[in-house]
Amino acid sequence: xxxxxxxxxxxxxxxxxxxxxxxxxxxxxxxxxxxxxxxxxxxxxxxxxxxxxxxxxxxxxxxxxxxxxxxxxxxxxxxxxxxxxxxxxxxxxxxxxxxxxxxxxxxxxxxxxxxxxxxxxxxxxxxxxxxxxxxxxxxxxxxxxxxxxxxxxxxxxxxxxxxxxxxxxxxxxxxxxxxxxxxxxxxxxxxxxxxxxxxxxxxxxxxxxxxxxxxxxxxxxxxxxxxxxxxxxxxxxxxxxxxxxxxxxxxxxxxxxxxxxxxxxxxxxxxxxxxxxxxxxxxxxxxxxxxxxxxxxxx
Numbered sequence: 001x002x003x004x005x006x007x008x009x010x011x012x013x014x015x016x017x018x019x020x021x022x023x024x025x026x027x028x029x030x031x032x033x034x035x036x037x038x039x040x041x042x043x044x045x046x047x048x049x050x051x052x053x054x055x056x057x058x059x060x061x062x063x064x065x066x067x068x069x070x071x072x073x074x075x076x077x078x079x080x081x082x083x084x085x086x087x088x089x090x091x092x093x094x095x096x097x098x099x100x101x102x103x104x105x106x107x108x109x110x111x112x113x114x115x116x117x118x119x120x121x122x123x124x125x126x127x128x129x130x131x132x133x134x135x136x137x138x139x140x141x142x143x144x145x146x147x148x149x150x151x152x153x154x155x156x157x158x159x160x161x162x163x164x165x166x167x168x169x170x171x172x173x174x175x176x177x178x179x180x181x182x183x184x185x186x187x188x189x190x191x192x193x194x195x196x197x198x199x200x201x202x203x204x205x206x207x208x209x210x211x212x213x214x215x216x217x218x219x220x221x222x223x224x225x226x227x228x229x230x231x232x233x234x235x236x237x238x239x240x241x242x243x244x245x246x247x248x249x250x251x252x253x254x255x256x257x258x259x260x261x262x263x264x265x266x267x268x269x270x271x272x273x274x275x276x277x278x279x280x281x282x283x284x285x286x287x288x289x290x291x292x293x294x295x296x297x298x299x
Contacts, residue, residue: 023096026120029056073147158171167184186293228283233286241278
């Protein structure tokens with residue numbers, strides 16, 4: 001992979017497409033949630049990168065095994081069964097409500113039955129999918145560019161993940177918070193924060209250090225890599241991390257490395273790995289994690 005083959009992804013340029021894609025991928029993800037057994041820290045809900053977009057992987061409805069792929073190259077959602085039946089739902093500029101109607105009709109046509117919660121999660125203004133005529137923008141060039149960034153970030157995060165000897169999540173994509181993430185666990189339990197909602201109570205019940213990438217939001221309009229330690233140890237924000245352009249962001253309460261700075265680095269891969277490993281080291285040291293959990297780098 002060429003070191004400088006990391007495309008621009010300015011939030012303001014594609015925020016409307018981002019918002020629509022977020023809602024449509026929530027619909028896909030909610031089907032996986034509805035038809036999979038719960039795993040700690042919501043590991044059962046995530047999507048995974050493919051060479052063309054994102055996938056649920058195999059899931060089952062009443063004995064019918066199928067999978068759903070969000071193809072961000074051909075710009076369609078493809079539902080396929082193991083017997084070879086398939087339905088295609090186009091990703092185009094149209095309201096979420098229209099997409100949702102066609103998607104559920106496609107499921108019915110394949111005999112897939114699932115009770116979805118038809119409202120998005122982890123957004124400030126949730127509109128039921130069947131009523132959402134607000135989100136309708138879709139520029140295929142920007143959607144594909146987002147995928148190109150995810151594909152590159154996925155490989156680097158997998159490299160970071162490979163050195164951990166303890167329990168660790170896959171590198172996976174959360175359709176609620178809309179980020180690609182890898183989480184390492186110390187093996188100790190943790191108390192969710194006071195007043196935590198249902199999602200947080202199930203995701204923050206174990207000591208963890210997470211790194212990931214997200215494309216930005218209205219409150220943080222920058223694509224960035226992030227890192228947090230939970231529970232947050234005293235003095236974490238004062239720790240020195242790498243690379244030099246990364247820093248603690250008080251608004252996020254996390255370390256952040258702006259994607260625009262990654263693109264300027266002599267080696268984007270090296271900059272991301274430095275960020276992942278130095279922020280892990282800071283959190284692990286302050287939380288007194290076993291140093292033996294991380295393998296030495298191979299030559």
